[in-house]
Amino acid sequence: xxxxxxxxxxxxxxxxxxxxxxxxxxxxxxxxxxxxxxxxxxxxxxxxxxxxxxxxxxxxxxxxxxxxxxxxxxxxxxxxxxxxxxxxxxxxxxxxxxxxxxxxxxxxxx
Amino acid sequence: xxxxxxxxxxxxxxxxxxxxxxxxxxxxxxxxxxxxxxxxxxxxxxxxxxxxxxxxxxxxxxxxxxxxxxxxxxxxxxxxxxxxxxxxxxxxxxxxxxxxxxxxxxxxxxxxxxxxxxxxxxxxxxxxxxxxxxxxxxxxxxxxxxxxxxxx
Numbered sequence: 001x002x003x004x005x006x007x008x009x010x011x012x013x014x015x016x017x018x019x020x021x022x023x024x025x026x027x028x029x030x031x032x033x034x035x036x037x038x039x040x041x042x043x044x045x046x047x048x049x050x051x052x053x054x055x056x057x058x059x060x061x062x063x064x065x066x067x068x069x070x071x072x073x074x075x076x077x078x079x080x081x082x083x084x085x086x087x088x089x090x091x092x093x094x095x096x097x098x099x100x101x102x103x104x105x106x107x108x109x110x
Numbered sequence: 111x112x113x114x115x116x117x118x119x120x121x122x123x124x125x126x127x128x129x130x131x132x133x134x135x136x137x138x139x140x141x142x143x144x145x146x147x148x149x150x151x152x153x154x155x156x157x158x159x160x161x162x163x164x165x166x167x168x169x170x171x172x173x174x175x176x177x178x179x180x181x182x183x184x185x186x187x188x189x190x191x192x193x194x195x196x197x198x199x200x201x202x203x204x205x206x207x208x209x210x211x212x213x214x215x216x217x218x219x220x221x222x223x224x225x226x227x228x229x230x231x232x233x234x235x236x237x238x239x240x241x242x243x244x245x246x247x248x249x250x251x252x253x254x255x256x257x258x259x260x261x262x
Contacts, residue, residue, distance in 0.1 A: 023137040053169050058225035091220045
């Protein structure tokens with residue numbers, strides 16, 4: 001599991017990679033909440049996330065809720081089929097804004 | 111959940127057993143378990159997307175045992191048995207954690223979006239059968255079954 005973050009003061013892009021499971025969820029939670037703390041618009045790059053379980057999903061939900069509390073926004077992009085399947089199973093595919101790629105996410109924001 | 115024939119009780123025929131793995135109830139072991147579950151599911155002719163689903167269900171079951179059963183203390187034992195039945199894959203997970211009351215196992219309502227409490231939902235949504243039993247040897251026995259036709 002790896003993660004990195006970049007962007008502007010208002011827009012933070014968080015790149016997640018690898019298998020996001022119970023072992024790595026605490027680190028992912030910290031990164032996501034840190035991005036929410038620093039930005040108004042958080043874009044989570046899921047392209048290299050090969051696996052996610054309920055603990056990883058919990059991190060995404062918590063970050064989304066924290067973003068909404070501060071009137072910020074959080075969206076996912078480039079979600080691979082396994083992660084999308086998990087989001088769909090939990091009916092979270094309609095809760096999160098999910099975009100095919102970064103360009104689409106930026107365009108959707110207007 | 112399917113109303114198919116009862117799952118085999120008691121010891122499984124050895125020829126049905128794909129593998130049995132005894133491992134320490136620690137989060138850093140789950141990744142390894144995912145590998146053997148996926149390989150076993152594919153060996154049972156489950157479609158790859160269903161094999162990946164079963165991996166998630168077993169991952170969630172292991173998490174529950176580690177976190178709720180053994181309280182993340184890291185010293186407990188889990189025994190995973192994977193068996194090929196005529197029409198699907200049988201997964202058994204045994205632990206020596208305090209007995210659980212199946213009636214108290216609940217997942218959150220899906221419309222109540224908040225972190226956590228999705229693991230048992232994933233297990234029941236993915237698998238055709240999920241049974242929580244007391245293990246005759248003490249502790250708990252979780253049995254889950256996935257049909258090859260992926261009807262779930």
